Amino acid sequence: MHFAPLPYLDPGSGSFLIQLLIAALLGLGVAVRASWGTIKKWFGAKPKADDEDDESEAK
């Protein structure tokens, strides 16, 4: 099936598939990091500030 609604730019089939693969790998990392925060919180660590105002520019 297609992802609805169809995008106005062709994202490319290969680009979609490789992306799913990479993201599956990396998603695991994000999940671990996210729960790592929760684990640390149990032990009384202060949660990190939100990255809303992260510096987006090259150093």
Next chain:
Amino acid sequence: MTNPKQNSGQAQQSRGQLAASFRDPSGFLFSRDGVLYRQVNRKYEQEYARLIESGLYEKLVKARLLIPHIEADQALAESDSVYKVIQPERVAFISYPYEWSFGQLKDAALATLSIQRRALKAGMSLKDASAYNIQFVRGKATLIDTLSFEIYKEGQPWVAYRQFCQHFLAPLALMALKDVRLNQLLRVYIDGVPLDLASKLLPFKTRFNFGLLTNIHLHASAQKRYSGAEVKSRAGTMSKQAMIGLIDSLDATVRKLNWNPGGTEWGNYYDITNYSDAAFEHKKELVGEWSARVKPALVWDLGANNGVFSRVAGEAGTYVVSSDIDPAAVEQNYRQMKGEKTENLLPLLLDLTNPSPSIGWANRERDSFDERGPADLVLALALIHHLAISNNVPLPQLTEFFAKLGKWLVIEFIPKSDSQVQKLLVSREDIFPNYTREGFEAAFKQRFKICEAVNVHESERLLYLMEGL
């Protein structure tokens, strides 16, 4: 922004719609009485409402990642598919990725990822990641296409992923790891560097870099293998967490790519010039004095090196486009500008002997360099001998060129006796009998009034202030 004639040359279709703005059905740009508007079509109503109501618009504008706009009178609409008409802040000068230094392209890439991360938090996602949607607005890489957002549906991959890799990751990797001049591939490939080409050109060692292995090399192979195949995946195959992982990984990969200026043509130009501090100071003084007198809204400093004189011309807040042929000089200029948080300067990579042409569909998507003018004041310091002697351009042709670019001209004439000119002549025949003060003035008088001609202290050089006739 303030100068209504900026971009006046931008290619336009009938009824004011800009020629570069045709691809996205969500809306388009149009110009009315010199003011730039964007029509938002009814098709985009839901997305526009979410952008505003979720607070994403405000957050992005506050972080200076998105161009601010005001909602304008709907009666201005160009077609009846209108939902809203918005008036974005005017960009002082539109520039293109093949005119940016490494650092500029890198900042544009990081800005795009930062926007995507914030968009995801607000339940939206970027539907394109075109480098042409980023402009330097008051010194900072900013998204100028307000209609780039779509509503994010969990499970949906990033539709702009391929475009991000082609427009940003591939050219940055090539510049950092192969040769900085490869950014010029963007001039040929308007939708970014094809990934199979990038994969072939990148050094073998990049296969050991996780980000480049996956996002360029394997990505290129997957494109080839699955070209035209229907994606039969279920919705929900890419969790939001996975999407964030992908964006973070792209961010880390981009951040690790670095290129440092040095060892190129003009990198240390001012340390090896043949003129004294007094001459240098005198030139600065004259440029400052004449800029204040002319009061330009837009200055083009051509052959600006790292922008010393651009900063003098921009002292009163005038917007200065500071261009040079040397990637190292442009990079230094950009770093200094960023460090000092200068808002009215745009370093730009430009070869005047072959300036940016108009490119894209019907040759009207991206304007040539001169179509983005004219400037009010053009600076041509220590430049003319390169054009007249190294590039063999006859003086009357140079006159025509400068007359087209701007109304006022500050130009330096460097006589043949000067050691810099001697260097250019050392290995070639002197076929320039007219390259004299008299020949120069006679040629330029055809199109300019010479208002001032001053001998630069402790040198044989002459600085002129001219006004177009």
